[in-house]
Amino acid sequence: MLAIDDIHVSYGRLRALKGISLTVAKGEIVCLIGPNGAGKSTTLAAVAGGVAATKGHIRLEGKDLAGTRPEAIARMGVSLVPEGRHVFGTLSVAENLRVGTYMRADRGAVAADIERVLAMFPRLRERIASPAGRLSGGEQQMLVIARALLTKPRLLLVDEPSLGLAPKIVDQVYEILLEARKQEGLTLLINEQSSHRILKHADRIYVIRNGHIQLAGAAADLADGEAIKRAYFGFGEAASSDANEEEDAA
Amino acid sequence: MIGFLQNLADALSLGSLYALAALGVGLLFGILRLVNFAHGDFISIGAYALIVPSFEVTAQLFIGTWNWSLMIPAVTLIVVIVALISDALVFRPLRRANAPTLMIASFAVSYVIQNGILMVYGARPKAANLWSGLDAPILLGDLRIPLLQVVTIGVTLALMALLTLFLKRTPYGVMMRAAAEDFRMAQYLGVRGNFVIGLAFAISGILATAVSLLYLSQTGTLGPTMGVPLALFAFVATVIGGMGSLLGAVVGGFLVGFIVIMLQAYLPEDLRVFRDAFAFTFVILILLFRPSGIVPTRAFIERV
Amino acid sequence: MAPVSKSTPHASMLRRYWPLAALCAILTVLVGVGSLIGSDQLQVTLTEMLIRLIVVVGIYTFIGNAGILSFGHIGFMCVGAYAAAWATVDPTWKQMMLTGLPDFLQQNQYGFLPAVAGAAVLAGLVALVIGAAIMRLSGIAGSIATFALLAIVNSVYSNWESVTAATSSIIGVPAVVGPWVAWMFAIGALVLAYVFQVSRFGLMLRASRDDEVAAKSSGVNVVRMRLIAFVVSAMIVGVAGALYAHFLGILTADTFYLSMTFVTLAMLVVGGVGSLFGAVAGVIVVTVIVEVLRHIEAGVPLGGITIQIPQGSQEIGLGIAMALILIFRPAGLTRGNEIAFPFGRAARRKRKAAAS
Numbered sequence: 001m002l003a004i005d006d007i008h009v010s011y012g013r014l015r016a017l018k019g020i021s022l023t024v025a026k027g028e029i030v031c032l033i034g035p036n037g038a039g040k041s042t043t044l045a046a047v048a049g050g051v052a053a054t055k056g057h058i059r060l061e062g063k064d065l066a067g068t069r070p071e072a073i074a075r076m077g078v079s080l081v082p083e084g085r086h087v088f089g090t091l092s093v094a095e096n097l098r099v100g101t102y103m104r105a106d107r108g109a110v111a112a113d114i115e116r117v118l119a120m121f122p123r124l125r126e127r128i129a130s131p132a133g134r135l136s137g138g139e140q141q142m143l144v145i146a147r148a149l150l151t152k153p154r155l156l157l158v159d160e161p162s163l164g165l166a167p168k169i170v171d172q173v174y175e176i177l178l179e180a181r182k183q184e185g186l187t188l189l190i191n192e193q194s195s196h197r198i199l200k201h202a203d204r205i206y207v208i209r210n211g212h213i214q215l216a217g218a219a220a221d222l223a224d225g226e227a228i229k230r231a232y233f234g235f236g237e238a239a240s241s242d243a244n245e246e247e248d249a250a
Numbered sequence: 251m252i253g254f255l256q257n258l259a260d261a262l263s264l265g266s267l268y269a270l271a272a273l274g275v276g277l278l279f280g281i282l283r284l285v286n287f288a289h290g291d292f293i294s295i296g297a298y299a300l301i302v303p304s305f306e307v308t309a310q311l312f313i314g315t316w317n318w319s320l321m322i323p324a325v326t327l328i329v330v331i332v333a334l335i336s337d338a339l340v341f342r343p344l345r346r347a348n349a350p351t352l353m354i355a356s357f358a359v360s361y362v363i364q365n366g367i368l369m370v371y372g373a374r375p376k377a378a379n380l381w382s383g384l385d386a387p388i389l390l391g392d393l394r395i396p397l398l399q400v401v402t403i404g405v406t407l408a409l410m411a412l413l414t415l416f417l418k419r420t421p422y423g424v425m426m427r428a429a430a431e432d433f434r435m436a437q438y439l440g441v442r443g444n445f446v447i448g449l450a451f452a453i454s455g456i457l458a459t460a461v462s463l464l465y466l467s468q469t470g471t472l473g474p475t476m477g478v479p480l481a482l483f484a485f486v487a488t489v490i491g492g493m494g495s496l497l498g499a500v501v502g503g504f505l506v507g508f509i510v511i512m513l514q515a516y517l518p519e520d521l522r523v524f525r526d527a528f529a530f531t532f533v534i535l536i537l538l539f540r541p542s543g544i545v546p547t548r549a550f551i552e553r554v
Numbered sequence: 555m556a557p558v559s560k561s562t563p564h565a566s567m568l569r570r571y572w573p574l575a576a577l578c579a580i581l582t583v584l585v586g587v588g589s590l591i592g593s594d595q596l597q598v599t600l601t602e603m604l605i606r607l608i609v610v611v612g613i614y615t616f617i618g619n620a621g622i623l624s625f626g627h628i629g630f631m632c633v634g635a636y637a638a639a640w641a642t643v644d645p646t647w648k649q650m651m652l653t654g655l656p657d658f659l660q661q662n663q664y665g666f667l668p669a670v671a672g673a674a675v676l677a678g679l680v681a682l683v684i685g686a687a688i689m690r691l692s693g694i695a696g697s698i699a700t701f702a703l704l705a706i707v708n709s710v711y712s713n714w715e716s717v718t719a720a721t722s723s724i725i726g727v728p729a730v731v732g733p734w735v736a737w738m739f740a741i742g743a744l745v746l747a748y749v750f751q752v753s754r755f756g757l758m759l760r761a762s763r764d765d766e767v768a769a770k771s772s773g774v775n776v777v778r779m780r781l782i783a784f785v786v787s788a789m790i791v792g793v794a795g796a797l798y799a800h801f802l803g804i805l806t807a808d809t810f811y812l813s814m815t816f817v818t819l820a821m822l823v824v825g826g827v828g829s830l831f832g833a834v835a836g837v838i839v840v841t842v843i844v845e846v847l848r849h850i851e852a853g854v855p856l857g858g859i860t861i862q863i864p865q866g867s868q869e870i871g872l873g874i875a876m877a878l879i880l881i882f883r884p885a886g887l888t889r890g891n892e893i894a895f896p897f898g899r900a901a902r903r904k905r906k907a908a909a910s
């Protein structure tokens with residue numbers, strides 16, 4: 001479904017991605033993990049069209065996304081939940097939920113879908129008329145996920161769904177994502193900083209650090225966590241960073 | 251007492267013009283972070299669109315002679331087109347630019363439009379008589395209020411109500427508010443950025459047209475920079491009202507109108523010529539005590 | 555801040571002040587060549603360009619270091635111009651027309667240099683008083699406050715009949731400023747601006763521009779730094795105003811309003827707000843564009859026909875050029891770089907890289 005091939009992204013002089021390649025097959029749950037500043041968010045933003053790759057290709061079902069605007073990518077069925085709970089603070093919860101539905105062709109189904117999503121997140125129903133900026137952090141996280149689901153995506157990109165949430169709510173969020181996958185054949189690409197929870201749910205895992213993929217594998221093979229830990233903390237740092245430098249110079 | 255009420259009516263009608271202009275400025279600022287210096291020139295264009303291009307001192311009405319039901323849409327269309335063209339040619343290529351760059355770009359647009367008007371119509375001010383029937387006063391006891399002031403206030407209230415309805419009740423209104431708050435996130439949700447911005451430019455053009463027609467029928471003169479003072483006071487209004495808040499723009503507009511008229515009425519005779527200096531001093535004072543304006547929008551969002 | 559090198563103190567001084575020296579050399583050559591070959595018209599253009607250069611360098615001293623867009627500096631030009639004119643205009647005229655002037659100005663006639671000094675001091679004082687209030691504001695609020703300042707100055711100077719003659723211009727200002735006088739002050743402005751920029755104040759301000767929060771927490775008093783830059787820049791612009799008065803010979807307050815603000819800001823942005831080189835390059839490039847357009851406006855014979863563009867094309871052309879530069883070169887022609895030091899290790903490495 002999604003194929004990222006050797007993309008490079010820079011913010012000014014800072015090179016955030018230095019050749020990331022990964023694939024996500026239809027119906028899969030793929031997880032990116034890595035330390036702060038590894039380039040996870042940048043990878044997701046690149047897929048959603050928020051930042052442009054200076055090199056490499058991103059293909060969605062074979063179609064190259066280079067130069068496509070974020071809204072066009074969204075209309076192709078990709079929805080990004082960025083990190084940092086981007087609710088529209090002065091809009092009500094109901095309005096927030098509706099923003100993403102205006103592009104849908106099946107306008108008739110929207111009302112029922114909103115009902116369904118509200119059934120998943122009863123807290124949101126209670127706050128439906130209040131400005132989203134007044135919600136608690138956890139409620140806002142629910143809102144952005146609900147809002148993304150209402151765009152009827154085929155590929156959902158979620159950036160750190162668990163950040164700042166109580167463990168119980170995190171489980172709830174994952175349950176809902178898994179449920180959505182079962183019901184609607186959703187494909188998921190999720191960022192997390194730590195691996196222990198995601199190992200349960202993900203099909204495959206990529207460990208990313210310093211703009212490079214350090215490790216890739218099926219979640220089942222990596223279940224003991226040792227290989228992930230090594231890739232994550234960069235044991236054998238010297239050797240690998242030397243390699244990077246040579247690559248940079250070339 | 252009568253004197254004060256008279257002044258109040260003046261303040262309300264001048265404040266209406268400022269509020270309308272400030273809404274046009276505030277709308278674009280909300281979505282684009284653009285402080286649009288060219289808004290004043292959109293206003294000038296609305297007035298010049300009414301007359302035959304020439305260097306004559308007395309303006310010959312052209313579109314201006316049409317029936318109002320035809321004339322208003324025609325003028326509005328012209329201003330909206332100019333607004334959309336400036337977006338397409340200048341602001342669209344600058345989507346990623348920061349606020350100061352955008353501000354300077356709008357300065358350039360303003361400079362080009364002003365000199366364009368100068369090229370076609372000449373530099374001298376022109377007299378033009380639009381809607382002279384509106385000069386008749388309405389008597390309320392001892393109070394004489396020109397019909398034009400009533401119309402001005404009425405049109406302003408109607409436009410504000412329409413804009414509010416649009417923003418609150420229609421899909422495009424909701425998208426526009428979403429984009430104003432978090433443009434990138436709105437795009438991630440499929441909101442077409444350029445379309446929404448174009449819409450904002452169009453609405454801003456409509457508001458500018460309303461100001462130019464009302465203003466022209468009040469003053470009866472056109473000049474290539476006629477819209478500039480209005481736009482300047484409109485900026486001031488949006489800033490003291492709270493940048494990015496439309497309610498703030500309206501409040502700021504009326505407040506500035508009030509300040510200007512009251513200074514005009516109650517300053518000692520020999521200081522009256524310095525009215526604008528006092529008005530802008532007020533602006534600085536308000537900025538100092540409420541740097542984010544009277545109606546700050548972001549306050550409760552930033553708290554999270 | 556500067557990279558530590560093993561070279562001698564002299565060499566590192568040279569490297570540090572190289573960008574300044576290069577700019578001064580460029581100006582000198584320009585004025586030298588211009589006054590050797592030049593017609594009267596060229597002398598006038600050159601003088602006006604140098605005065606604008608001083609204005610732009612002054613504005614740059616604030617915007618480039620503090621990072622706040624100012625629309626108010628032409629107000630200081632106005633203040634400086636009038637201050638100097640008050641000093642040098644014939645006392646009999648002043649007693650007749652400017653009855654509100656204090657006695658020491660009304661009764662006496664001062665020389666050009668004291669007048670310029672007075673212009674700098676008055677502009678600096680105004681900046682100090684108003685700046686003390688508005689330098690707390692940053693971002694758009696700050697820009698709008700400087701704009702309000704411009705509007706206030708304009709309103710006062712174009713209406714204060716007994717002191718500025720309001721709309722009936724001050725006439726008879728001795729027109730003593732030509733290219734070489736302007737050149738002298740331009741060099742002075744460049745030196746002042748550059749020394750400020752590489753001074754402790756300048757460096758701290760630039761750091762605060764990039765990260766206000768960090769600068770504040772490291773104990774830098776951002777507001778005071780800004781105020782210093784504001785006053786220094788206002789004094790430079792005030793001097794330019796004095797020169798302009800003694801170049802034109804006649805003064806009206808509306809000379810110093812939106813149009814002048816646009817042209818000078820356009821120059822700064824075209825060159826690049828980030829460097830002194832940008833300020834200078836912008837002035838030169840914009841002047842050339844405007845002059846070329848002005849020539850074509852007047853009509854250029856080409857073959858048998860005369861090519862002419864309508865009145866106003868000059869301004870429209872400038873506006874379009876400015877928009878194009880913003881779009882295609884947002885950091886300006888110089889991209890915020892100073893003129894690079896052409897000798898030494900860094901340059902050699904660069905050349906080698908370019909050759910390979």
Ligand SMILES: Nc1ncnc2c1ncn2[C@@H]1O[C@H](COP(=O)(O)OP(=O)(O)OP(=O)(O)O)[C@@H](O)[C@H]1O
Nearest residue numbers: 011014016034035036037038039040041042043193
């Ligand atoms: N908008 C930006 N401008 C400049 N640099 C950025 C920007 N966004 C990210 N970076 C830099 O790019 C690098 C990768 O950032 P990214 O946000 O992708 O990391 P991440 O893996 O998501 O980290 P985290 O776990 O902390 O969210 C970091 O060095 C970061 O500082």
Ligand SMILES: [Mg+2]
Nearest residue numbers: 040041042083
């Ligand atoms: Mg991240």
